[in-house]
Amino acid sequence: MRNNKLFIGRKIRDLREANRLTQAAFAERIGISTSYLNQLENNQRSVSASVLLALAETFRIDIADFSAGESARLLSVLSETISDPLFETSRPSLQELKLVAQNAPGFAHALIAAHQAYRRNSEQLASFDDSFGQSVAVEPTPYEEVRDFFHFVDNYIHDLDLAAEDLSSKLRIPDRHPFTALPEHLERRHSVRIDRSSPDEQTLRRYDPETRTLLLDPFSPVSTRSFQVAFQVGALEMSATIEAIIDSANFHSNEAREICRIGLCNYFAGALMMPYETFLASATELRHDLELLAMRFGASIEQVAHRLSTLQRPGRKGVPIFFARIDRAGNITKRHSAAKLQFARFGAACPLWNVHQAFERPGQIIRQLAETPDGIRYLCLATEIGKGGGGFGTPQRRYAISVGCEITHAGDFVYADDMELDNRRRYDPIGISCRICERTNCVQRAVPPLKRRLVVDRNKRGAVPYQLD
Structure with a gap:
């Protein structure tokens, strides 16, 4: 079925160029024809299992590298975009989004840009008063x-x-x-x-x-x-x-x-x-x-x-990690993830994430085992950073950084040595952002998720004044 096919032309081209090989030389190294390689690089054909194995053995790479990376990052942003109520009546399935991210990344980027413009336009219109006639910037x-x-x-x-x-x-x-x-x-x-x-x-x-x-x-x-x-x-x-x-x-x-x-x-x-x-x-x-x-x-x-x-x-990737810098207000000022964990583009970070605790324990590296709603588990590290100098009374910039990896790579980190990685009860249930988190029983929820209907019972009150349908 087409849904199971893997189109990774750009990744193959990047690998070939990183090794400074022509198409003919690269094709010879992995045992395929130049014309087949050209079709692979242009996403005209999907990559076969035998070619994936040849790539892994010849260039010492992890096959998993080809199934993540750019498509995963693009899929994360695209999924968050589609969660907007604007798309309620025509929301595509996750499989459809995967196909778009893999095979039509240009279209995906265009849709994301259009949604960003829509959000900025809506936010400015909502704040207008006597300046209603002014132009609205959507860039x-x-x-x-x-x-x-x-x-x-x-x-x-x-x-x-x-x-x-x-x-x-x-x-x-x-x-x-x-x-x-x-x-x-x-x-x-x-x-x-x-x-x-x-x-x-x-x-x-x-x-x-x-x-x-x-x-x-x-x-x-x-x-x-x-x-x-x-x-x-x-x-x-x-x-x-x-x-x-x-x-x-x-x-x-x-x-x-x-x-x-x-x-x-x-x-x-x-x-x-x-x-x-x-x-x-x-x-x-x-x-x-x-x-x-x-x-x-x-x-x-x-x-x-x-x-x-x-x-x-x-061909020479390190352990796929995520990295973020966050201020006391919860704003993420730097972020990147080579892991499956992707940071939300809008809204604050999950309050259950240990990075917030770093401000309470300066000078320490805080460890956390965490699980996101999709069932993926992570090792999360956080520490507070202070920048400044010049003596008493000089302003200090304080923020926290977070570094982590999926639990399958935790053995590569010294910080995981004495942690109970196999004990499910040790994992804290974190999310990405309240607005896109599907957890129904989170005591720290700040706002309802965009994709769920609310059930409000004035005679019943839990951690939040509503339930999710």
């Missing part, structure tokens, strides 16, 4: 555009990653500390010197192209200063590559282009401080111990957690 915000760009490229930028890895090898990072190697490289290659910024300037980094001086906050941790130097290296050396990536993204505004430019320089900086193959090997050796990885690479725990979420190189 996505620049930050939303850039967030979606990184989400749909799997938070992995191949060209930048390879370039950063090559440079880090020449600079002998991490054998040499980044804050030793990178300033030397910046001065030798670009004649840029490092200096201290004024205490009252309140900027992490400021580059003066006239004097070729990079000013850094002297009160920032060494890991932060290393990252800012790496950022400047990327801005100076990778501008052409970054510009080409931005051009291919077709952003709607110059603001989005600039935000993405910063994001890509940040990506390069992380990849330069934590080069792919070395970091992947260390993560395996140290069993994803965030603190040990931070010490080995001269990085912060947040930098390490974020880098773990980018280990998506075709």
